Amino acid sequence: MKVIVDMDVCKDHGQCVFSAPEVFQINENGRLVYEAEPDESLRDAVEEAADVCPLQAITIEG
Template identity: 40%
Template sequence: MRITVDSDRCVGAGQCVLNAPAIFDQDEDGIVTLLAEPGADQEAAARLAGGLCPSRAITVHEG
């Protein structure tokens, strides 16, 4: 699994940080940043965050 984030689309709702804090953070402007690619135990959290993102700024590439 690989994650990409689109900071231009991000609206700073913070759902990713709330639900997958090991993978996502917000920078000082509140915009999404990728902390780390998800390990095997983080894949479910990454998918959840991707599905919840209200502005579809997170893309989860499976495989």
């Protein structure tokens, strides 16, 4: 599974962090950072994170 966040669209809401904290974090500058190739066991959480992104900036491939 590959996760792509369109950082031109992302506005650092951090809703994804609540759904999949293992994959998405807000860093000390308030910007989103994420793991691009998370473990398959986290798929449900990542799908949920993509659903709840207010800007719909998260794409999952594979």
